[in-house]
Amino acid sequence: MTRVQPIPVNLITGFLGVGKTTAIRHLLVNHPEGEKWAVLVNEFGEVGVDGALLAQQDVVVQEVTGGCLCCVAAPAFTTGLNRLIRRHRPDRILIEPSGLGHPAQVLQTLGGPLYADVLDVRATVCLVDARHLSSSPHVEHPTFQDQIHLADVLIANKADLYTDHDIGAFEQFAAGLSPAKCRVAVVERGTIDPDWLDISRSSERQAAFPEAHAFLVESGATAEADATAGTQDWLMIEGRGDGYHRVGWMIHQHAACAAADLQRLLAGLDMERKKGIFFTERGWLALNQDDWSRVDLPDDGISRLELIDRRPLPAVAIDRQLRMLLVP
Template sequence: MPREFTNIPTNMVMGFLGAGKTTAILNLLQQKPFGEKWAVLVNEFGQVGIDGAIFAASGAIVKEVAGGCLCCAVGLPFQIAVNRLLTEVEPDRLLIEPTGLGHPKRVFDMLADGYFRTVLDMRASICLVDPRKLSDSRYTSHENFVDQIALSDVLVANKMDLADQAAVQRLNCWAEQSHPPKIVVAQTVQGKLDIAWLDLTRNPERRAVFPNAHQTGAIHQIPELILTHKDRPSLNEADGYRSFGAVFPEQSCFDYARTADFLSQLKAERIKGVLLTNKGWFIFNAADGLMTIAQCKPSANSRIEIVARQNNWQDIPSALNRCIINSCSDSN
């Protein structure tokens, strides 16, 4: 007999590009109470799902909505993704990670009203911020960046190991200007969140500063690049950002050193890749010029997503191709 879903605890984990959302959710999943099933709904700017592959490699139960942002995709695709996740997984908790380039208002509106009003129990929303960005007008004037902070109940300054006291003061000023006040304002590193924050009460009185931002149609696909190892990689554009993504055939093997060197030198806002190399499977994760590489479980195939402001995209396919070698016989 089908289960009737009611009041499933649900949290949004928000943050702009490179804030550390994926790392934070992985950390929360490690704290999951024994015996509980948690599901993650992942939305990504590009057509290629990277976060979903990262979560799946960690053993999480994932559903992806790729190729835009949830605020633009809210509607039938989004409802279907949520319904399938609930039906197939029957989770004890749902975590939603919208793209860093997305505006959260329409997502909140849909989840709090209509059909989902009784199905989901919307609890505290969490926003991660790299406090160093609060001195950069490219971010502080960006409507999505501002409203991700405005609509959050828990505001977390991540990457505090890289921030100075002035950055902390700027974060505190932003928090003090929030009405209603934030439930929690915290500092952390490596996306380490307190699992207790998930059960804090969401304040429905929070209002977006830019309620009409990022309407449907703000993101469009530009399928203009051809990668020889993929019939049609994706290239999305919005708000001055471009996303290049590609999925590689199962047998593709990357030279570890060559790939790490290329990606570490690439000037991009965000790089995420799950790649099979001659040293094994690795997650390549870069933001603000800092690259982390972590071993992971095998994935169905290698894939990569690069988000940047730069316009010189034509060299990316050939550079990635040069990183591919003939055999992974040396892999672990």
């Protein structure tokens, strides 16, 4: 009887807004011909924007929403992963935790006895925005630090937005890490080399703040997620946890909206995470922070928007403006 080979699996980590989804889309476009790849994507919010964006590729996508994989969503994580393996038997699995998710428990689960003969855990890839290295709220956040500590490959994404000082600061920071990273790189628009995924996972890497997981469990267990405006066609969900506020919308649009008006509204919102997908007179458009791109029709035909920030969000006011644009 032929022994089934373990499935290679990679964790793609990084804080809010560093471009993880863009990087994964690049990997999916460039994956080896004939291989079936799958993505397990976790979102701190509830509306599944990343899953909708990744579903544009010819891959299997499984979503876990409403918490980080290491705490409130942990049972859903193993359930979703088991479903991917059982139903699709992919040639590789990419796991994208929430930008607020601590990776230690996820790695422990993947490398534990439950998946010992099923998964081949390879390099953990962490993306950072080099400009965040001069931001105290980022560098002092335990999850931000441990995403870096536990990574085998460290990548500064969005190089097209950096100054020479930003690049120098990143290179100096990376050189001071111990144990050293297997690969350090500076890239634009998430252009990760697929070969980096096959770098071996180092067991020497340890979380500097293992107690951060206990904090996340506590905050996740008490995090609020309420459908504050819900009908069959329009659902708004608010929540908070780990020092962040979130609000998301799932909208069945009955008519195309004006893209220019929508772009003008969302450009005026200064948020750490701003993602969406909308039906406009130009077709379906995806928003990733302030970048817009054309995408195919989502499988469910639902428009989505998700906002996350440290500050309380003016959800009711934004909801009112969205209704003026999206409801005919």
